[in-house]
Amino acid sequence: MKSFNNRLASIRGAGTVKIVGVIAVAAILFAFPRFVESPYALHMMILFFLSTLMGSSWNIIGGYTGQYSVGHAAYFGTGAYTTMILLTFKDIPPWYGVWAGVAAAVVVALVIGTICFRLRGPYFVLASIAVAEIIRVTALNLTDLTKGAEGILLTDIPPFMIGDTILTDFSSKVPYYYISLVLALLMILVTWLVQNSKLGYYFQAIREDQDAAHSLGINLTIWKNAALVISAVFTSLAGSFYAIFVKFIDPTTVLPLDLSVQIVLISIIGGIGTIFGPVVGALVLVPLSEMLRSNIIAQGLINSGLVSAESATGIFLKEHLAHAHVLIYGILVVIVILFMPEGVLGFFRTIVARKRKGAA
Amino acid sequence: MAILEIRNVSKFFGGLAANSDVSFEVNEGMIMGLIGPNGAGKTTLFNCITGYYPPSKGEVVFDGKRMNGLQPDKVCKLGMARTWQKVRPLAKMTLLDNVMVGALCRTNSLKVAREMAMEQIGVVRLEHKAGFLAGGLPIGERKKLEVARVLATRPKLLLLDEVMGGLNPAESEDIIKLILDIKAQGKITQMVIEHDMKAIMRISDRIVVLNSGEKLAEGEPQEIVNNPEVVAAYLGTE
Amino acid sequence: MTFSVLLQSLVSGVLVGGVYALIGIGLTIIFGVMRVINFGHGDIMMVGMYMTYFLFTLAGVDPFVSILATMPLMFLFGAILQKIFINRILGSLPQNQILLTIGLGLIMSNSAMLAFTSDYKILTTSYSSSSFNLAGISISQPLLISFLITCFITAALYWFLMMTDTGQAIRATAQDREAAQLMGINVKWMSILSFGIGAAMAGTAGALISPTYYIFPQVGSAFTLKAFVITVLGGMGSIVGATIGGVIIGVVESVAAVAISSDWKDVVVFTIFLLVLLIKPSGLMGKSHM
Numbered sequence: 001m002k003s004f005n006n007r008l009a010s011i012r013g014a015g016t017v018k019i020v021g022v023i024a025v026a027a028i029l030f031a032f033p034r035f036v037e038s039p040y041a042l043h044m045m046i047l048f049f050l051s052t053l054m055g056s057s058w059n060i061i062g063g064y065t066g067q068y069s070v071g072h073a074a075y076f077g078t079g080a081y082t083t084m085i086l087l088t089f090k091d092i093p094p095w096y097g098v099w100a101g102v103a104a105a106v107v108v109a110l111v112i113g114t115i116c117f118r119l120r121g122p123y124f125v126l127a128s129i130a131v132a133e134i135i136r137v138t139a140l141n142l143t144d145l146t147k148g149a150e151g152i153l154l155t156d157i158p159p160f161m162i163g164d165t166i167l168t169d170f171s172s173k174v175p176y177y178y179i180s181l182v183l184a185l186l187m188i189l190v191t192w193l194v195q196n197s198k199l200g201y202y203f204q205a206i207r208e209d210q211d212a213a214h215s216l217g218i219n220l221t222i223w224k225n226a227a228l229v230i231s232a233v234f235t236s237l238a239g240s241f242y243a244i245f246v247k248f249i250d251p252t253t254v255l256p257l258d259l260s261v262q263i264v265l266i267s268i269i270g271g272i273g274t275i276f277g278p279v280v281g282a283l284v285l286v287p288l289s290e291m292l293r294s295n296i297i298a299q300g301l302i303n304s305g306l307v308s309a310e311s312a313t314g315i316f317l318k319e320h321l322a323h324a325h326v327l328i329y330g331i332l333v334v335i336v337i338l339f340m341p342e343g344v345l346g347f348f349r350t351i352v353a354r355k356r357k358g359a360a
Numbered sequence: 361m362a363i364l365e366i367r368n369v370s371k372f373f374g375g376l377a378a379n380s381d382v383s384f385e386v387n388e389g390m391i392m393g394l395i396g397p398n399g400a401g402k403t404t405l406f407n408c409i410t411g412y413y414p415p416s417k418g419e420v421v422f423d424g425k426r427m428n429g430l431q432p433d434k435v436c437k438l439g440m441a442r443t444w445q446k447v448r449p450l451a452k453m454t455l456l457d458n459v460m461v462g463a464l465c466r467t468n469s470l471k472v473a474r475e476m477a478m479e480q481i482g483v484v485r486l487e488h489k490a491g492f493l494a495g496g497l498p499i500g501e502r503k504k505l506e507v508a509r510v511l512a513t514r515p516k517l518l519l520l521d522e523v524m525g526g527l528n529p530a531e532s533e534d535i536i537k538l539i540l541d542i543k544a545q546g547k548i549t550q551m552v553i554e555h556d557m558k559a560i561m562r563i564s565d566r567i568v569v570l571n572s573g574e575k576l577a578e579g580e581p582q583e584i585v586n587n588p589e590v591v592a593a594y595l596g597t598e
Numbered sequence: 599m600t601f602s603v604l605l606q607s608l609v610s611g612v613l614v615g616g617v618y619a620l621i622g623i624g625l626t627i628i629f630g631v632m633r634v635i636n637f638g639h640g641d642i643m644m645v646g647m648y649m650t651y652f653l654f655t656l657a658g659v660d661p662f663v664s665i666l667a668t669m670p671l672m673f674l675f676g677a678i679l680q681k682i683f684i685n686r687i688l689g690s691l692p693q694n695q696i697l698l699t700i701g702l703g704l705i706m707s708n709s710a711m712l713a714f715t716s717d718y719k720i721l722t723t724s725y726s727s728s729s730f731n732l733a734g735i736s737i738s739q740p741l742l743i744s745f746l747i748t749c750f751i752t753a754a755l756y757w758f759l760m761m762t763d764t765g766q767a768i769r770a771t772a773q774d775r776e777a778a779q780l781m782g783i784n785v786k787w788m789s790i791l792s793f794g795i796g797a798a799m800a801g802t803a804g805a806l807i808s809p810t811y812y813i814f815p816q817v818g819s820a821f822t823l824k825a826f827v828i829t830v831l832g833g834m835g836s837i838v839g840a841t842i843g844g845v846i847i848g849v850v851e852s853v854a855a856v857a858i859s860s861d862w863k864d865v866v867v868f869t870i871f872l873l874v875l876l877i878k879p880s881g882l883m884g885k886s887h888m
Contacts, residue, residue, distance in 0.1 A: 208452060
């Protein structure tokens with residue numbers, strides 16, 4: 001009993017260290033734009049926050065509750081389209097439109113949940129894909145509402161005002177930086193709250209064994225839908241943010257199956273069912289995929305003299321590597337599933353634990 | 361007074377009757393044994409009682425309430441809890457977390473749930489394993505985990521499905537003591553499926569024998585042992 | 599919609615459905631033997647399409663003749679995939695199996711993009727757009743040929759699974775892996791064999807549709823989804839079911855395209871899929887493995 005209490009105390013101790021660490025990192029991130037003005041660096045950070053937000057949102061339903069939705073593009077797209085349609089056709093500013101997007105995503109989540117949660121395992125996965133595809137094709141065909149394949153282009157964003165004070169006019173990347181940072185931190189906080197409440201216990205019980213959970217008084221329909229709604233709300237926020245940030249959406253950018261898969265992979269690669277897994281996943285994936293996209297790797301190979309710029313290989317790499325940035329997702333997920341079933345975070349934790357054991 | 365009444369319960373799968381026309385009552389505070397050869401329909405009956413599937417015919421009345429059609433979570437909330445023949449630990453959660461999930465059926469506070477859980481972990485004497493992952497525990501401790509977990513849901517009626525299956529004699533003895541302790545406290549009625557005849561004769565106040573889905577006999581342990589039909593069913597003679 | 603239009607779309611639906619059936623059969627064999635849902639199935643088909651395309655453009659081999667090369671090569675490809683990757687995750691969580699096959703699919707499609715760019719390629723044969731009239735119904739020549747080849751391959755596969763010892767061993771493995779192992783069946787070899795057969799079927803389907811379909815790296819995912827719909831419709835693991843499911847989906851698509859609009863045909867297909875999952879998850883033919 002005593003040793004158990006000691007262990008609890010040490011867990012709490014580790015918790016304090018963690019909290020201090022998170023606050024310190026958050027402080028640095030808030031100060032970051034004061035010292036770094038490069039729009040490119042800010043852009044990368046925004047992508048990182050956005051990926052963290054998407055991965056952590058999925059983590060609630062997939063990682064904690066064990067319901068592998070491969071249709072999260074549905075919520076992302078719902079948020080993005082609602083905000084964009086309201087803004088471009090009705091002149092409703094995004095900071096109101098976002099909440100309409102959240103409401104719409106909740107409705108979509110409850111419809112999908114009612115349909116799909118009767119199914120388990122691979123059948124649930126297939127159903128979640130099917131529903132998301134139905135939504136994508138619908139968005140493609142409802143051209144009056146969504147402009148179909150042409151997509152919606154945003155020309156200007158009204159300044160963000162409270163009363164008569166203009167908070168920002170969105171002329172630089174800085175406001176986007178702060179919005180995405182706050183959203184990502186909020187999502188991490190929500191994950192922490194979930195993990196440390198009845199929700200977290202019930203979600204994980206459902207993940208581990210639905211029948212056992214059911215027999216312990218857990219209403220599967222209610223709790224699975226609760227997890228999905230939380231997940232959908234933040235995925236929708238991510239979608240709305242993306243729409244305003246990129247200023248262009250169409251069904252192939254905000255509703256495709258590929259996007260759903262990428263959302264899942266952020267969490268899987270980092271480590272599911274943990275608060276910081278998706279953060280690690282985003283930290284791994286965003287730079288890697290950006291390096292491929294921006295041709296840094298091809299340029300690096302050429303600069304290092306390994307590949308001559310004029311050679312066929314050099315030209316080929318420069319031309320094509322950028323189009324294949326999703327390749328890295330494929331390779332990473334195969335490596336993770338085969339060699340690091342607990343994700344990158346879990347992998348390093350085991351290594352550290354092993355080293356400690358060796359040292360002791 | 362009867363806490364559980366099984367009235368003419370039948371369960372068909374396709375054309376096959378897994379239970380047909382089973383009736384009996386379980387009185388408050390007693391231990392009811394449920395025995396029968398493999399495939400006699402014992403676990404099916406448990407599933408019908410606890411809401412995993414609705415009975416095809418007949419009704420289950422618990423604490424004066426008709427239970428037919430209620431989902432397992434409702435059944436648990438009303439005070440009827442079951443363990444599983446094949447243990448179902450929540451593998452990637454600790455023993456303490458497992459039992460807390462049970463306790464959270466009665467409270468929304470993690471703090472209260474933790475206290476309730478530690479109390480039940482004490483009952484099964486696994487305090488030293490509270491922080492271990494459930495998936496890594498040996499079978500005997502996983503069985504005890506299940507008992508602690510259902511006790512934490514504060515049941516009035518406990519249904520134990522082969523809770524001694526696969527255990528060595530010493531471990532079985534622990535469980536038997538546990539069952540008798542629970543009875544001695546007088547708050548929880550128990551219904552036990554068991555294959556170990558010696559154990560079931562020792563703990564049960566009454567026994568129901570199922571054979572091919574039908575109730576073959578009911579009575580006190582001594583009557584059951586001496587019932588020629590029961591003996592025949594077990595030895596497989598016609 | 600006149601009767602002849604309906605008849606026309608029924609006929610072309612059945613013809614296309616034959617090829618769909620081939621894709622579905624591949625998926626269902628893999629699922630039957632290994633309980634793995636192959637999310638890279640359409641991408642394997644895409645590999646078959648490119649193989650056919652290059653055999654045609656570089657060596658001048660007719661797409662329908664090239665099957666003789668495509669089929670064994672794709673079998674080998676599948677067998678290697680199984681040996682190196684799938685084999686390691688047979689016992690793990692279904693989610694992880696799904697993710698691994700998704701990853702393999704991404705690698706295939708993105709490698710294809712890297713190698714061949716994302717341009718659409720068209721394989722034009724002398725008969726690509728030729729058709730003939732039968733009682734007022736026009737029948738596309740390449741579709742008819744591919745349908746006949748599909749029938750032949752499906753029949754040969756039935757014969758193999760029903761009549762040969764190896765086929766029986768595969769079916770035994772699908773029925774009960776452990777029992778099959780106890781009976782002395784080399785279960786690992788059966789898994790390799792069935793993934794090979796599955797890949798060969800998908801690759802052949804790719805070859806068969808290449809004269810009538812655009813060839814591009816991302817073509818796979820649409821067919822993966824279609825293959826799921828077909829196998830779930832027919833009952834996961836059932837070959838007869840997949841054959842019937844393929845024809846049904848072919849007909850539904852082509853009738854929906856005429857009756858509603860071709861823009862909405864996927865919505866119709868997916869809605870049917872969801873309804874089947876919810877109402878009869880075991881499919882129209884098979885036993886449920888849920």
